[in-house]
Amino acid sequence: MLIMASLQLQPGVFALFCHYASGKYSKKRASDLTLFFILGAETVSACLFLCAYYLANLFFFYQFRPETSFFAWVMVGVLIALSLMSLFCYFRPGPGTKLFISRQCAKNLDAHARLAKSRSDAFLLGAFSSVCELLFTLPLYVITSIEIMEMAVEFSPSHLLTLLYIIVPIIPLFIIRWRFHLGHNLADIQKSRVKDKNFTRIILCFSYLSITILFIYFRIIA
Amino acid sequence: MDITNNKTLIKNLKIDAKAVGIPAGAAEIFITKSLKAAEKSLKSRKIITEKDLERAITKELKKYNADFAYVYENRDKII
Numbered sequence: 509m510l511i512m513a514s515l516q517l518q519p520g521v522f523a524l525f526c527h528y529a530s531g532k533y534s535k536k537r538a539s540d541l542t543l544f545f546i547l548g549a550e551t552v553s554a555c556l557f558l559c560a561y562y563l564a565n566l567f568f569f570y571q572f573r574p575e576t577s578f579f580a581w582v583m584v585g586v587l588i589a590l591s592l593m594s595l596f597c598y599f600r601p602g603p604g605t606k607l608f609i610s611r612q613c614a615k616n617l618d619a620h621a622r623l624a625k626s627r628s629d630a631f632l633l634g635a636f637s638s639v640c641e642l643l644f645t646l647p648l649y650v651i652t653s654i655e656i657m658e659m660a661v662e663f664s665p666s667h668l669l670t671l672l673y674i675i676v677p678i679i680p681l682f683i684i685r686w687r688f689h690l691g692h693n694l695a696d697i698q699k700s701r702v703k704d705k706n707f708t709r710i711i712l713c714f715s716y717l718s719i720t721i722l723f724i725y726f727r728i729i730a
Numbered sequence: 731m732d733i734t735n736n737k738t739l740i741k742n743l744k745i746d747a748k749a750v751g752i753p754a755g756a757a758e759i760f761i762t763k764s765l766k767a768a769e770k771s772l773k774s775r776k777i778i779t780e781k782d783l784e785r786a787i788t789k790e791l792k793k794y795n796a797d798f799a800y801v802y803e804n805r806d807k808i809i
Contacts (some may be wrong), residue, residue: 520808520809524809527746527749527801530743530748531745531749577774602807604803604804604809605808605809606807606809607809609809614806614809618806621743622742660750691751693751694749694801695796695798696797698800698801
């Protein structure tokens with residue numbers, strides 16, 4: 509959940525979208541559009557989580573399949589790669605908070621944030637920004653699904669965990685929206701993002717590494 | 731080069747100014763003065779790159795509003 513809340517692509521696109529919306533429309537309309545962006549992001553998060561359930565079920569829960577441990581090792585490899593990527597490639601070198609996505613994709617997101625004028629545009633932009641971060645979120649969803657499936661038989665808190673996992677990615681968006689409501693602007697938000705850049709890198713790297721270690725311990729060694 | 735008549739640039743700058751919280755009238759004056767000054771400062775150059783233009787406009791905008799200049803300078807460095 510810490511990783512989900514630390515990822516920067518969605519908050520970056522959302523901050524841009526809030527900026528353009530407040531520059532073009534009235535406060536009420538901007539607020540309405542930003543809400544639909546969050547709704548789009550939330551819907552895709554929920555859908556991705558469902559897909560991850562399916563993948564986890566497909567690859568890990570045929571208990572007697574010999575490949576199960578193979579997929580577990582694949583997962584470990586992916587997690588280690590992500591922890592290294594979050595340290596070295598998540599933010600591009602240079603000033604600002606340029607992210608790992610291709611420049612063409614970043615330009616597209618910026619153009620859509622600038623041109624979005626209806627609720628459906630805002631919804632789609634939220635959904636698209638969520639999909640762009642798939643590389644970093646899908647393995648997490650898969651691992652959480654595995655843990656939740658294991659829990660489901662014994663504990664009812666697994667439902668709460670599922671709910672939390674779907675809600676947590678949009679908390680940073682609500683914080684940004686709240687900051688815009690308080691009168692902060694894109695410059696303030698971007699300055700704080702730049703200031704926290706290295707901290708975010710380290711948090712992401714350590715979080716992925718700790719998940720990897722826990723995964724190896726509980727799913728492979730145990 | 732005539733940047734004072736570049737409608738897209740002026741429109742985008744106006745959106746940025748409003749979002750930063752600068753009143754419309756003041757924004758219009760800031761933008762016009764900044765673009766004129768930027769154009770004047772680049773007049774002597776034979777070759778002008780997009781970065782030169784961006785730097786000149788940012789330098790002029792900084793005189794009026796730091797946040798506005800920061801947003802303009804960093805608009806493609808956010809995602």
